[in-house]
Amino acid sequence: MAEAADFQGTTPSPARRWLRRTAALLAGTPLVAGLLCLPAAAPAHAAEDGTGSRTVDVSLDTLTPSAPVEGGKVTVSGTITNRGKETVTDAHVGLGVGPRMSSRSAIDSAAERTGYTNGLDAAEIGGKFTKKFAKLPAGISEEFSITVPVGKLGLDDQGVYQLGVSLWGQTPSRPYEQVLGIERTFLPWQPEDTEKKTQLTYLWPLISSTHLTAETGSDEQQTPVFKNDDLGAELAPGGRLERLVSLGNELPVTWVVDPDLLATVDAMTKGYQVKSEDGETTVAGKNQAVANRWLNNLQKAVQGRKVVALPFADPDLASLAHRGKDVPGSLSHLKPATDVAATAVQSILLTEPSTDFAWPVDGAVDPSVVDVATSAGAHNVIARSDSLQETGGLPYTPSAARPIGGGTTAVVADARLSTAFQGDMSTAGDSTLAVQKFLAQTLAITLQNETKQRSIVVAPQRLPSASQAQSMASALHGLDAQRWSQPLDMVAAAKAKPDAKATTQVPGEAEYPGALRKQELPAKAFQDIKATQDKLDNFKVILTAQDRVVTPFGNAIYRAMSTSWRGNERTAQAYRNGVQSYLVSLTDEVQLIQKSDATLSGRSATIPVTVQNKLVQGVEHLVLRLESTKPTRLKLDGKQTIAERPVKVAGGHSQSVKFTATANANGPVPVVAQLYTEDGTPYGRSMEFTVDVNEFTPTVMLVIAGGVLLLVLAGVRMYTQRKRAAAREAGDGADGPEQPSDPTPDTGPESGNPSGTGEKVDR
Incomplete structure (x- = not known):
């Protein structure tokens, strides 16, 4: 981002210039005196060693108020821990203010420095505004708290000042007073409201990973089946999603929601099943009441607020652009996912969302990502300034909205502000430093050009932790006074007048970050999705109640291309396999x-x-x-x-x-x-x-066999009868005259002459 050489529009009055020079002289007096009291070798030794001012770890846990007001007080509290091997004696914690930061880059440089640097770190305020420790043994920690009137801080012109919290003391091997530990932070100083306040849009993401499977019960309600019950912990008091809703309820933010999360929680409120550890059976889910409470609180929080709905399940636009567009049918899922999103948010949150925004991962864009992002009908692409970098030499941070052609607007989020809370915010010290740097950067943006009002967008990480959300909320509360900024919703930010010289050139595909490209879903993922879709299309045409299958599997297909799978390809593959296997099992029924x-x-x-x-x-x-x-x-x-x-x-x-x-x-x-x-x-x-x-x-064989049997029986009967007749004739010839009825035992050759009348012819 182009920087001004110094803050623009901050010319001090003659009286202020005199006060500034006087304060600088007075601030330098203790430093000179301190240097005169030190042994001559001490600074050189510290410089050679380079570790002397890192002996004691100084943690700055709280700074209230985060943006001081004229006539008020500033309280700094924290912890000191002796990391060295020797006992520190005659120690005290003191504060030093200055110098005023000249640019956003100067803030970055100061935040990166470690250890005490003579000439760059201001001298102590001194006096009663210190906390003394007679002895600090090795490995021991002590707490401190110092309250200073704002008038004693030496703040002059409006701007960002460096605040140093240092531990002075001595050790047996170095028996002279020296800085043994230091922590730096920033004080944004704006005693009066600026005329042209920066319009600040902060996106508040409600997104989670995939929890629902494609499986449903065979009951009339089609009870959903979850792969685990982990979402309940995020929704419960103190959980990540619970904190986001609770904190966001009090903040001027634009809610950015994944409708899949809403649909998933809504399913929990109606009763649900969870897969057991063996993956073969299911048990009743236990977080129905938690889901009901969270959803009710969210409905109240978003009433009257702008809600941006991402396409259902937050599809990975860059993966689609780089790996999926060549697989037939992959891009066809985006428009239905957007349509489902609008319906889900409106029915569950009872508010009409904007579906005119696409959000690529980390706001990284190239022409193919923009094409895919807008293919579902969105006209605004949320980019980031480390992707769409300034090349026009502007001396200030331009407004977020940029026309990039084809009726599409790139809403370019500020990279510094968007990544301000990506680190570990679980400790108070890290959170406080991040909050103060965020506030410092917002004031620095305003002071770059006080005569030109600009619209700045902040798009933080998609899945902020509970501690990160708390730090984000603290930073936004630091802007409550609206002395140099004022809130603006995302829809209005996208319509803001763009700066004439702001870059509108989308970087080429070769410039897409390699680290992000490595995390993308592979082409095989989209091939698997296509195979599942083809099988679903073939299956649904035979069903009499298609919605019972099409809806859960259609949503599962959306989830299979979710951004949440980045860096978890093995888990993503297992999910896709599970969806397809279950679909096959249904078709086999x-x-x-x-x-x-x-x-x-x-x-x-x-x-x-x-x-x-x-x-x-x-x-x-x-x-x-x-x-x-x-x-x-x-x-x-x-x-x-x-x-x-x-x-x-x-x-x-x-x-x-x-x-x-x-x-x-x-x-x-x-x-x-x-x-x-x-x-x-x-x-x-x-x-x-x-x-x-x-x-x-x-049957025919039986009939034939029966006929043969009858013939055999008839032949046997005839043979028996003839045999009996022959036996009778033989018996009559031996005992008496031949009977006329008895057959002749033998017959001669047949005569060809006609037989006489009454002659019996036996043939």
């Missing part, structure tokens, strides 16, 4: 029941195939296709190789579908059954079975 081989006896018969539906809802718009692989032997439905039947099965039921088969020749014939959707897309796995064609059926 509609399947063909494996059929055993069949025998077709005779010329024609009926072949039944069973379709089973284990889903709780019915399926329709399915077609069952049966195909004979050897049409010369077996045809279907008369003379067809392939036969089809429409399929409609109620939830939890099975249906037997029958086909007519006609045999042309004997032998085994493989037959393939496959379900299709009505558009001809195969559904599920195919099933193959064999039909054995045999012309003689078992």
Whole structure:
């Protein structure tokens, strides 16, 4: 960011100039006296060693008020800890003010310095405004608190002053008074309101990682299933999200929400299930009351305030631009995600959000990121000044809004202010330093050009911790007096008049930060998402209640491309695998029941195939296709190789579908059954079975066998009768005259002459 050589518009009056010179002279007197009292070798020794002023750690825990007012007092409290190996004696903590910072860069440089530097660090105020310690043994800590009237601080012209809190003392090896520890911070001094106050927009993000799975219960309410119950800790008192809502309720901020978080918490309020540790079963969630309380508090906090809704699940725009745009269908998710966002926020928070903003990670942009960011209809892209850097030589920080072409506005957040609280804010010392530096930078921006009002935007980290949120809130409360700044909502900031010389050139793709590029979702992630979407599209067309499946899986697909997966590719992959596996398990609930081989006896018969539906809802718009692989032997439905039947099965039921088969020749014939959707897309796995064609059926064989048996029985009867007759004839010839009715035992050759009348011819 271009800097002014000094603060503009701060020319002091003659009286102020005299006071300033007098104060500088008086401030320098104790320093000179102190130097005269020191042994000549001491400064040189400290300079050579470079560690003398780092012997004691000075922690500045509180500074109140953070922006002093004329006629008031300033209280500084903290802790000193002896990090050295020797006992420090005759020690005291003192304060020194000065010099006034000339630019934003000067503030940065002062904050980075460590150790005491003669000439750069101001002399002590001295007198009664010190805290004495007779002895400070090695490893021991002591607390201190010093209160000083503002009039004693030597503050002159408006601006940012350096405040040094130093520990003076001596050790056995260095028996002379010296600075053994120092901490620096900043005092923003603005005794009177500026005429043109900086308009400050602070984004307050309500975003979390993914907690919901694609699974739901089979009950009417479709009870949601969470992968764990960790979100409850964030919502509970003292948790990260609870602190954000509680603190934000009292701040002039623009809420930036991920509608997925709202939908997730809303699902918790209605009762939910949580996966057990084995991942196979679920148990009831325990944070329903916590979720209700948090959501109620949020609804109250956002009433009458500007709310910016990100696309559902906060999709990673840069990953889409660099890795996903070449995978068909990837970009098509953005517009539905934006539409869902508006509906979710309005129904849950009872307020209408703005969906006209896109927020790439860390505000890093290039042409492809901008194209993707606006593809869902957003006209404003939240960038950051370390990405869209100034090249026009402006002597001040320009307003955030910049037209970048195509009807798109880049709202460029200030990088210094946006990253002010990204470090560890869990200790009071670190938090206090960050707050004071933030306030110093805001005043420095205003004083760069007091005649020109500008609009500055702050876009902090997406997932601030509870301690970071507390530090952010403390900094904003430091601006409550509105002496040099005033709050402005994000929608108004995007419409602010841009500076004519502010850069509007979006950096090229080669300039996109390499560290951020390494964290992006890989192309495989979008390929997985496409595979899941294709399977979902194929599945939903057969359902009678599509919303029960489309909604949870559609949201899961949005979540699979969330920004929250950055740096956690293994976890992201596991989530995508879980979504797809569960979808496959549902599609497998509609399947063909494996059929055993069949025998077709005779010329024609009926072949039944069973379709089973284990889903709780019915399926329709399915077609069952049966195909004979050897049409010369077996045809279907008369003379067809392939036969089809429409399929409609109620939830939890099975249906037997029958086909007519006609045999042309004997032998085994493989037959393939496959379900299709009505558009001809195969559904599920195919099933193959064999039909054995045999012309003689078992029934026919029984009839034939019965006929043969009857013939055999008839032959046996005739043979028996003849045998009995022959036996009788033989018995009559031996005992009496031949009877006319008895047959002749032997007959001669047949005569060709006509027989006489009454002659019996036995043939």
